[in-house]
Amino acid sequence: MDFIKMIIFILGGARSGKSEFALKLAESLNAKNFYYIATAQALDEEMKERIKKHKEKRNKKWQTVEEPFKIEEVLKKLNRPGNVILIDCLTLWITNLMMFEKDLKKEFEKFLMILKKYKGKKDVWLICISNEVGLGVIPETKTGRKFRDITGEFHQKLAQISDENYFIIAGCPIKLTSFFYNI
Known part of the structure; x- marks a missing residue:
């Protein structure tokens, strides 16, 4: 069984530079293979254009795996020595799960258990990207508030098991502490 050497969690607002930072960080690692797990779905023209721009930012060493739902299954397959696995992004993964009425707590637990296991x-390096959802206005709808709350709780759990956590603002990474206390 192979193990993940390091889990890196990158959090930030929309268009903050998360993906660019993650790509540069990943390419600085002593890895043989680079895998990009894309969770976005091209459901409309705007998303197709966003996906196209993201693909253009990656060089040819990156192998893209498109998986909007079962990222834990992809992690099991790609978890081999010398691999960097970059998930972009967990917020879209959560959105996909909500849209298709999946059991979010069950999906989160499966994902986190894979990481812990x-x-x-x-x-093997795992880099997870997600959008910070708690710094904006309170969502107007019940669904929006549910999304914000469950995403925020998931982020806390992921940050606790990650080896490094970064917050990106205007393209500038801020390394966060990995120290968590028990109350």
Whole structure:
């Protein structure tokens, strides 16, 4: 069984530079293979254009795996020494799960259990990108508030098991502490 050497969590607002930072960080690692797990779905023209722009930012060393739902299954397959696995982004993954009425708590637990199970000392790096959802206005709808709340709770759990956490503002990464206390 192979293990994830390091889990890196990158959080920030929309268009803050999260993906660009993650790509540069990933390419600085001593890896053989680079995998980009894309959770976005091209459901309209705007999303098609966003996906196209994201693809253009990646060089040829990146292999793209499109998976809007079962990212834990992709992690199991790609978890091999020398791999960097970048998930972009968890917020869209959560949106996909909500749109198709999946059991969010069950999906989160599966994802986090995979990370805990495989976390160890081998040369595999996992980089997770997500949008910060708690700094804006209070969502107007019940669904919007539910999304914000469950996403925020998920982010807290992911940050606790991550080795490094970054917050990106205007393209500038801020390294966050990984220290969590029990109350």
